[in-house]
Amino acid sequence: QQQVKQSPQSLIVQKGGISIINCAYENTAFDYFPWYQQFPGKGPALLIAIRPDVSEKKEGRFTISFNKSAKQFSLHIMDSQPGDSATYFCAALEEHTGKLIFGQGTTLQVKP
């Protein structure tokens, strides 16, 4: 049972463009939504996170948009750079267990 669905599976963006990755969840017990960036051979690194009482959070070029009623959230990467090329995972934290449920991942390639 996939509790967090992520799309697209892969994404190619030109340098300077906007990268958009979408996630949807089902469990209303989720109450914290982080995004992780993972480079090949490395562990996931926390990029940005949001709580459901906030509709948008921005940190530098990275923005999370959150729609609680639709149970959807998305990551926007502005002015995408070749160094942003990596796999991105959305995740949702279960309120009572502390367990992170991950999406399937999106492989982003930013072309120079």
Added chain:
Amino acid sequence: DAGVTQSPTHLIKTRGQQVTLRCSPKSGHDTVSWYQQALGQGPQFIFQYYEEEERQRGNFPDRFSGHQFPNYSSELNVNALLLGDSALYLCASSLRSLGATGNTIYFGEGSWLTVV
């Protein structure tokens, strides 16, 4: 400030063998969780340790076991290894007292296990 450290970084085992992976959480963190990440997949929750006890468990067989020590470090043990156990094993640390919504979960670089 040291982040989450894991060892070994890579190892190769034969089917049927046993493996032990180690993790030291980020300084000040008291909760350790383990995740399995198969190639091309998102990490899957194995279990979580707090106060030296297993608190939560994901959908993994009893061949997967763990331990947490008084200094909060942790071990993941896998017995009777199968080819399908080949994956990146990730350790994540957090501070339980912050609660779920205030917490930041940090991951180590992982231990790559290959079962042949």
